[in-house]
């Protein structure tokens with residue numbers, strides 16, 4: 399069968415040998431050959447990429463780039479999809495493709511959001527060559543993005559395979575792959591087994607987590623507090639030139655720190671660390687991401703309150719004032 403796969407640069411899908419091949423961030427790659435049969439396409443990044451404008455993202459916060467696309471049509475998404483098509487044209491057997499992998503918002507890559515219509519076009523291109531489409535919902539799933547339970551829904555696509563973890567167990571080690579009966583049958587071509595697969599305790603935890611998400615309206619909270627969070631961060635941009643970009647949706651948020659807003663030169667990691675440690679001193683744990691390590695990745699527990707958000711904003715403001 400055809401096994402050649404494709405995905406976008408700046409992706410993180412895991413650190414086991416095969417997944418390292420799917421991970422296109424040098425920070426996460428050891429000096430061993432990985433990624434046989436895997437090809438990378440240009441990352442559709444509306445902030446740092448060659449194309450992107452003021453309407454690309456499905457977010458309450460857009461880049462400061464200008465845009466002359468008409469309503470509902472995003473030229474940037476089309477151009478990045480053309481790049482994917484080019485990779486398939488040159489690097490794959492003629493008219494064939496095994497699969498395409500993507501997160502609906504890149505997490506480790508710095509909360510990078512693709513232009514709105516990119517994934518839809520990418521799925522069409524891949525399927526036209528017989529490939530299947532895989533959504534990695536490890537970070538974006540389970541309501542974190544607020545308006546949808548799954549990130550792919552907000553791109554208007556239906557994947558053939560969805561991978562999920564993290565939020566599924568709320569800290570308990572649990573992960574799952576969901577697919578069609580037809581694709582699942584391929585696992586019957588050989589014996590497949592792992593010791594803890596289908597563990598009843600893990601499954602009970604997963605089931606309880608789903609109940610809590612529903613009963614405590616966690617997804618609605620992600621939407622409400624997340625939107626408030628993003629808008630408050632956006633206000634900080636008026637005060638601090640070092641914030642080059644605020645992006646994301648729901649409680650999956652990125653704040654890209656830069657040396658200068660015009661040139662979007664990344665803030666050196668030593669300076670990012672000062673901000674990061676200052677926030678930690680106040681009990682706020684944020685992640686760091688992106689190829690330059692200059693994006694604050696804000697992915698708090700989905701039960702946080704408006705008061706938690708306001709406290710975080712005050713601490714970040716203090717950090718930017720005193721550390722830089």
Ligand SMILES: Cc1ncc(COP(=O)(O)O)c(C=O)c1O
Pocket residue numbers: 410411412413414501505506534535536537563573
């Ligand atoms: C988006 C994404 N995919 C896949 C993985 C890999 O999961 P695991 O560490 O369980 O292999 C991660 C882990 O951080 C992730 O963030």
